[in-house]
Amino acid sequence: MERHEIETAVEGVLFASGEPVTVARLASALGAEPREVEEAAEALSGRYRFERRGVRLVRLDRSLQMTTAPELAEVIRKTLEERKPPPMSRAALEVLSVAAYYQPVTRAQIERARGVESGATLAGLVEKGLLAEAGRLDVPGRPIQYKTTPAFLRAFGLTSLDELPDTEINGQLTLE
Numbered sequence: 778m779e780r781h782e783i784e785t786a787v788e789g790v791l792f793a794s795g796e797p798v799t800v801a802r803l804a805s806a807l808g809a810e811p812r813e814v815e816e817a818a819e820a821l822s823g824r825y826r827f828e829r830r831g832v833r834l835v836r837l838d839r840s841l842q843m844t845t846a847p848e849l850a851e852v853i854r855k856t857l858e859e860r861k862p863p864p865m866s867r868a869a870l871e872v873l874s875v876a877a878y879y880q881p882v883t884r885a886q887i888e889r890a891r892g893v894e895s896g897a898t899l900a901g902l903v904e905k906g907l908l909a910e911a912g913r914l915d916v917p918g919r920p921i922q923y924k925t926t927p928a929f930l931r932a933f934g935l936t937s938l939d940e941l942p943d944t945e946i947n948g949q950l951t952l953e
Contacts, residue, residue, distance in 0.1 A: 783809050783817040787841070788834075797840035797927045814841075837927050838937045868898045873907060873929065877941055881911040881922035899923065907932060 778786070786807050791798060800818075804811040818841050822834040825846075833844050845853055865873075868891075875890045876882050887895045902908040903923070911924035930936065 778807060778809055778813075780813070780817060780820070783807055783813055784821055787814060787817050788821055788843075791834065791841055791843040792832075795843075797837045797842040799840045801839070803841070836936050837930050840927060842927075842931075844931075866898070868893075868895070869902060872898050872902060873925070876902075876908055876923055877925050877929070877938060878944070880924040882924075883914055883920040883922055885920060887923075 787803055790803060790806070800811050800814050803809075804814045807814065818834055818836070824830075825833055829846075831846050831849055833846055835842055835844050871891050872887055872895050875887045879886070879890070884896060884899055887899065899908065903910070906926055906928040908923045908929070909926045911922045913919040914922055925938065930938075935941070
């Protein structure tokens with residue numbers, strides 16, 4: 778495929794998907810090399826920014842996603858009459874923080890770090906798609922481990938966990 782065809786296909790797939798799509802999956806579907814998909818995505822992204830278009834192409838770890846331009850948030854909100862979601866509770870933010878910095882983590886590890894029961898908060902974050910199961914710990918009882926999701930990255934405006942800010946507790950908290 779020629780570069781323009783790859784750009785057109787990437788744009789179409791990402792627009793239709795509405796969700797992140799991995800570069801590997803796009804490359805496989807297009808019969809192209811991942812590098813070609815990356816270059817096409819970068820060209821599209823640059824063009825959208827340069828032309829001040831209403832959409833953006835963003836990278837989320839190893840995936841790509843089409844989003845709306847941040848500067849249009851207010852007009853989009855007014856137009857679609859979306860209600861603002863309630864702010865996240867302190868408990869939810871604490872659970873997400875522990876999971877993000879120490880993943881994969883079990884419920885018991887989260888509760889040890891927070892000092893309070895966290896099952897309901899954890900279940901709510903899984904239901905919202907901000908946390909997901911990441912296998913089971915190889916110890917008696919085989920507890921479920923949790924990790925953050927691409928929805929977590931989007932919700933906090935991150936492209937990868939490497940962008941998390943350093944904290945005073947980072948590396949000092951022991952979950953064992």
